[in-house]
Every structure is written in C-alpha cells, then in structure tokens.
Amino acid sequence: MSITNTPNGFTLDSGGRRVVVDPITRIEGHLRCEVNVDDNNVIRNAVSTGTMWRGLEVILKGRDPRDAWAFVERICGVCTGCHALASVRAVEDALAIRIPPNAHLIREIMAKTLQVHDHVVHFYHLHALDWVNPVNTLKADPKATSMLQQSVSPRHPLSSPGYFRDIQTRIRKFIESGQLGPFKNGYWDNPAYKLSPEADLMAVAHYLEALDLQKDFVKVHTVFGGKNPHPNYLVGGVPCAINMDDALAAGAPLNMERLNFVMSRIQEMVDFCNNVYVPDVIAIASFYKNWLYGGGHGAKNVMDYGAYPKVNYDKSTDQLPGGVILNGNWDEIMPVDPRDPEQVQEFVSHSWYSYPDENAGLHPWDGVTEPNYTLGPKAKGTSTDIKQVDEEAKYSWIKAPRWRGHAVEVGPLSRYTLAYAQGVEYIQEQVQRSVATFNQLAGTEAGAKTVLQSTIGRTLARALEAQYCADMMVDDWNELMGNIKAGDLNTANMEKWDPSSWPAEAKGVGTVAAPRGGLGHWIKIKDGRIENYQCVVPTTWNGSPRDPAGNIGAFEASLLDTPMERPDEPVEILRNLHSFDPCLACATHVMSDDGEQLCEVKVR
The missing domain is CATH 1.10.645.10 (Cytochrome-c3 Hydrogenase, chain B)
Known part of the structure; x- marks a missing residue:
C-alpha cells in the first residue's frame, strides 16, 4: 500500500485492487484508465493514459502560415472547426490582421x-x-x-x-x-x-x-x-x-x-x-x-481564456469572461494571459517525451515535441502489451499543461463556474432555474x-x-x-495576404472556446514560414498525467472517492470520464526523428 498526499490536495492510495479499463470507448481517440479500489469498492487512486499519437506540430514546420488551419483542422474529425478558428486567429494575431x-x-x-x-x-x-x-x-x-x-x-x-x-x-x-x-x-x-x-x-x-x-x-x-x-x-x-x-x-x-x-x-x-x-x-x-x-478539479481549480467574443475579437468585450479559480475560492478570480511564459506551461516528467530539463515546463511558443517511450520499473507487461502502467514514471502520450504550476480543469463546467462567479446574469439565471427544477424533481x-x-x-x-x-x-x-x-x-x-507585407519574425496566439474547453494555438513565423507551432487542447489539460510536483490531472482527480457498484462493470468510471467528452485525437502528439520509421502498416 502506498498513500500519497498530492500538492493539489488529493490523497492517493495505490493499495487495494487494481481495475483497468482499456480502451475507454464512446470517445474520440484512445484512452486507458487504471484505478485502485479499496475493500468498499471506492476509488482511491486513478491513472489516466493517452495511448495514441499524432504529429501535426512537426508537420507544420516550414509551411505557409496561411495554410496551417487546413492541417490542424485534421487533428480531429469531431472538433474540427475550432482548431481552424484558433489557427487563423493565431496567424492574424501575429500579423496584426x-x-x-x-x-x-x-x-x-x-x-x-x-x-x-x-x-x-x-x-x-x-x-x-x-x-x-x-x-x-x-x-x-x-x-x-x-x-x-x-x-x-x-x-x-x-x-x-x-x-x-x-x-x-x-x-x-x-x-x-x-x-x-x-x-x-x-x-x-x-x-x-x-x-x-x-x-x-x-x-x-x-x-x-x-x-x-x-x-x-x-x-x-x-x-x-x-x-x-x-x-x-x-x-x-x-x-x-x-x-x-x-x-x-x-x-x-x-x-x-x-x-x-x-x-x-x-x-x-x-x-x-x-x-x-x-x-x-x-x-x-x-x-x-x-x-x-x-467534481475533482471542477470543485477546486478551473480555467478558461474567455468565450464568445463580440465583433473584431476584442477581448475586453467577451460575452463570457475568462480567468482562473483555485482551491474552490469563487471570490477570487485571477486573470489569464496565454502570452505570459510564466502562466501556461507544459511538462513531460510523466509523459512519453523528452525535454532538456524534465523538471521544468515550457511555454508553447518554445514547445518541444520529442518522443521518449519508456516503461517505468513498476510497470507490468511489455512495451506492446502493458498490463499495468507505472504512474511514478512516464505513462502517457499526453503532456501536462499547468497554469502557474496548478492543474486545472477546462470545459463548459469551467466556463460556467467562472461566468456564474463573475455575475453574468444570463448564466446565473440559467443555472439557478435548472438547479431549482432539479431540486423539485x-x-x-x-x-x-x-x-x-x-x-x-x-x-x-x-x-x-x-x-x-x-x-x-x-x-x-x-x-x-x-x-x-x-x-x-x-x-x-x-491587405496583408502577401507575405512581402509581413515582418521578418512574428508570433501570435489564438484562443477559442472549444466544445471541450479552452483551446490555444501558438505560432512563430520567420521569413514567411512557420518556425514553431504548438496546440494545447482541452483534453491535454483535463487528461494530463502527473507533473514533476505530483499534481494530478482533472480526469484522475474526478475519479477519486467515487463508489462503484461492481468494479468489473465500471459504469461509474465511464460516467466520470465521459462527462468531460474526452478527445484523445486532439490531446496527444508525437513525431519520430527524421528518417526513423515508427511502424509499417499493410492493408490487404
């Protein structure tokens, strides 16, 4: 038995029975979940693993920024337009269009x-x-x-x-x-x-x-x-x-x-x-x-960039305000700035990637996507047939985004929590009316x-x-x-369609209220071509593994203390995870070194 108190206030107990659900179905992409249940069939530890990969960030290097939207839109076949919208906003932000x-x-x-x-x-x-x-x-x-x-x-x-x-x-x-x-x-x-x-x-x-x-x-x-x-x-x-x-x-x-x-x-x-x-x-x-x-982080830490801007994308007139709430304190809303390198950072200490310093996070403008697939010493099975991951080591193809080092939840729940706490009348009336009906029924x-x-x-x-x-x-x-x-x-x-009108170097960010939460695309342009491109998507925030400080992601946090009727029939795990509407196709990203073949697929 191993009991751990995480920095974000959750207690993990890896003793008891281990239950593995792989894959989690009825989602976009492939997600694995492992939980430990105690003698009363209550979940005391949860481990969320993204098991698929993509390579859009690497594919985009050297390409025309005006074409980026068409590539990133193919990240997913469900949440397609939101990636295109984030991309064109990022380019327009960089070029002041x-x-x-x-x-x-x-x-x-x-x-x-x-x-x-x-x-x-x-x-x-x-x-x-x-x-x-x-x-x-x-x-x-x-x-x-x-x-x-x-x-x-x-x-x-x-x-x-x-x-x-x-x-x-x-x-x-x-x-x-x-x-x-x-x-x-x-x-x-x-x-x-x-x-x-x-x-x-x-x-x-x-x-x-x-x-x-x-x-x-x-x-x-x-x-x-x-x-x-x-x-x-x-x-x-x-x-x-x-x-x-x-x-x-x-x-x-x-x-x-x-x-x-x-x-x-x-x-x-x-x-x-x-x-x-x-x-x-x-x-x-x-x-x-x-x-x-x-609730998990929904009861503690929520974040959104701001949603549904009015004409000309003026962030000062967003119809739904962004911000961050930490530790469930609805009385203190902290501002979000996706351009600030100290705010949004991605970590890989428990992800199958390599960083120069794996205890440090990188802002997306300086993001690196270099694969490093290894199993920890406590993992069971083989690299192609994992029976149990080692959460103390690397265990997911999803990176770990953090806001000032904090694990946060993104999504409609976060947007509504922030809007309700900040006094948006329409949202308050909606929620109060719905809760009143719920209580009546x-x-x-x-x-x-x-x-x-x-x-x-x-x-x-x-x-x-x-x-x-x-x-x-x-x-x-x-x-x-x-x-x-x-x-x-x-x-x-x-007016600025012709690259000759662009500066030699530029960088921008585009944010969107995607169906699954706050979506951000960051771009660096040099000599008319993409120098770096990074997407930090909602399921990356929610489905992230541990970070170097031991903070757990929103998927994992939401499962803790959940009672199960029958652990072999994990309806409760599905309810919790499906409530986020996970999209693993958007969340994971990896590309091999130049010339290295990852796999060969033959179709007969």
Whole structure:
C-alpha cells in the first residue's frame, strides 16, 4: 500500500485492487484508465493514459502560415472547426490582421453551431448510455411515458402515447434481433442504473431524434464553410462572399435563401435545446440525486481564456469572461494571459517525451515535441502489451499543461463556474432555474455550487452552454442581416495576404472556446514560414498525467472517492470520464526523428 498526499490536495492510495479499463470507448481517440479500489469498492487512486499519437506540430514546420488551419483542422474529425478558428486567429494575431465584422459574425455562428452539435451528440450518443438503460425501455408504459414527457417539457410536440409505443416497438425489434449495435456490451443489469422504464424510453426516443437532427445542424457549416467536417476557413476573414442580388451568382454562396436556411437550422437548435436537451439532462439527473460527486478539479481549480467574443475579437468585450479559480475560492478570480511564459506551461516528467530539463515546463511558443517511450520499473507487461502502467514514471502520450504550476480543469463546467462567479446574469439565471427544477424533481435542496461541482454539474453545464450558444446565434444572425441591409457585404480583409507585407519574425496566439474547453494555438513565423507551432487542447489539460510536483490531472482527480457498484462493470468510471467528452485525437502528439520509421502498416 502506498498513500500519497498530492500538492493539489488529493490523497492517493495505490493499495487495494487494481481495475483497468482499456480502451475507454464512446470517445474520440484512445484512452486507458487504471484505478485502485479499496475493500468498499471506492476509488482511491486513478491513472489516466493517452495511448495514441499524432504529429501535426512537426508537420507544420516550414509551411505557409496561411495554410496551417487546413492541417490542424485534421487533428480531429469531431472538433474540427475550432482548431481552424484558433489557427487563423493565431496567424492574424501575429500579423496584426483585423477581420471585418461580417467575417467575425459568420465565424461565431459556425463556432456556436459546432458547440450545439458537439454537445448534443456528446450527451445523447456518447454519454447518455452511462445513465440510460435501453433494454429497460421494454418494461415502460407508453402512456406513462407520455405523461412524463409532458411534465418534463410540455412544449415538445413528440409526446403522444402512440409515438412512444412506436419507439418501443422499434427498440423491441432491435433488441430481439440480437444485433444490439451501439447498445451491445452494456452493463444493463447493473444496479448503478437508476432510471424508471418510462424515463429510459423517453431518453432513448430523444437519442433517436437527436440522431436525425444533428445532421441538419451542421448544414450551417456547409453554407458558410463549404463542407462538414473540416469546413473551410481563411486568414483575414471567411471564404464565402455575399451577393443579395443574384441567387445563383458565381462565387457568392451567401444570398437571402441561404441565410434564411441558416436561420431555420438555428431555430431547430434553439427548440431542441429548450424542449429536449436541457429538460432531459435535469430529469435524468434527478434520478441520480446521490451522484453529486466526481467534481475533482471542477470543485477546486478551473480555467478558461474567455468565450464568445463580440465583433473584431476584442477581448475586453467577451460575452463570457475568462480567468482562473483555485482551491474552490469563487471570490477570487485571477486573470489569464496565454502570452505570459510564466502562466501556461507544459511538462513531460510523466509523459512519453523528452525535454532538456524534465523538471521544468515550457511555454508553447518554445514547445518541444520529442518522443521518449519508456516503461517505468513498476510497470507490468511489455512495451506492446502493458498490463499495468507505472504512474511514478512516464505513462502517457499526453503532456501536462499547468497554469502557474496548478492543474486545472477546462470545459463548459469551467466556463460556467467562472461566468456564474463573475455575475453574468444570463448564466446565473440559467443555472439557478435548472438547479431549482432539479431540486423539485429530486426532492433535494442542493445549491448551485454543490450541483456544478460534480459529474452531473459537468454534464448540465454542457447542456446549458448549448442552449446559450443557440440563443446567441439568433443575435449573431440578426446582427449579420443588419450589416447586410446597411450595405456592408465585406467578408475578408486581404491587405496583408502577401507575405512581402509581413515582418521578418512574428508570433501570435489564438484562443477559442472549444466544445471541450479552452483551446490555444501558438505560432512563430520567420521569413514567411512557420518556425514553431504548438496546440494545447482541452483534453491535454483535463487528461494530463502527473507533473514533476505530483499534481494530478482533472480526469484522475474526478475519479477519486467515487463508489462503484461492481468494479468489473465500471459504469461509474465511464460516467466520470465521459462527462468531460474526452478527445484523445486532439490531446496527444508525437513525431519520430527524421528518417526513423515508427511502424509499417499493410492493408490487404
């Protein structure tokens, strides 16, 4: 048995039984998790390992900065546009390019569409099955389900007993066929599932509705960006021109018909968030009223750069303020400056990389990505078949970002905690209204801080942010239309497109409120080419391993003290980790030395 008190206030006990979950599924990428449980099946130690890699930072060296967005957007097939947006912002920051108001509004509509789409898909298709039992729907009374639906959200039009009876019939045929597809391998008899059959049927019906709607939401990206995933972006603005005179004007994809189409999709997002998504999260949470744990750093340390800036990307007018909260002190908000080399640093003492000094962190402008894959002396298994990692050594392909040496959580929970603590009225009203409904349904008296600082709070914040983004898009669209009516059709500033107008050396940073949290891209440009490029993404912050001081990352912290019904059926681990919406494709990065072959893949 080994008991360790970490600098960030968590006690780790590596004794007891070791439980390994590899891979964690229903996420983007590959994540391994190992926990130690005591005799009461409570998690006392957690180890999060990123097991995949990428090499975008090295690929970008020597390339044209104007092309960087197209490369970094391929980091992931889910959170695509946010990387492109961070990239063009970084280049524009380095070259002092100011984009037109219309370009900013279009970018914001695209970014907020991604938020709504990502959050909806995350909850219904990646996270809901941690709380919802689809097999249990066969026991439901469709009439009672209809009554439940109308009590939870009376404005949703799909709420008749016949509708739910048809859904139940579809599910029965699906289950009785033996081809469970996404419902296969679930722990459906685990007592950790608490919903009534009617609540399960309602939630699965909305799972199917969301599956249909999500493909329509992202059509906004195809209008403004030409395609999805990986819509097109442009340094200096957006690549779509506006022509209100000719619906078929060559090279001008934005006309009144297309803009009205976008508004229709926005209204669909507003309706779904208001009538289905937010009510579902609150209703499901009420069945898990004893599950107000799993906060980890969400209850202590949170960080965000600031979200949803208004026209011209003026950080002084962000609609959601950034900052840092440490040790759960909501009364003291510290400012964040991604340009400050003492604030954002990445460490690799427990990551499979090498630094000149592995006890020191590097600011992203000076970042190094050099692989060093080794197993510690206490690891079990082999380098290609690890049975148990050694958390005292290197154990992850994810680096360890820190804010002034502190491990912090990023994400919708962090944004909402910071906004709530700083008095943003819209956010406070949203949270208070949701908590009041939760307490009414659950028969509890939990406060806003108690609810937010939990796995349920992390999931609720994501739903509330989707609702907020949908509402903001209505304002963005109206402002865009007002500009067009006033005769402003400009969507790009190309004054500094020619590299001959650039300084010999420049550096910039672009930050974005990505679906999974604060995203930053840092670039150094020399003689018109990329000298260094580093991405520090949300899952790098949340999924980081230990740092030299022994601070644990947000994934690991959120799992501590979590009771498990059946450790061999780790539903609780999935609930905690899925609440972050992990994206390992974004978080990990490695490239071999020049000329060294890492592996050979043959496809027959």
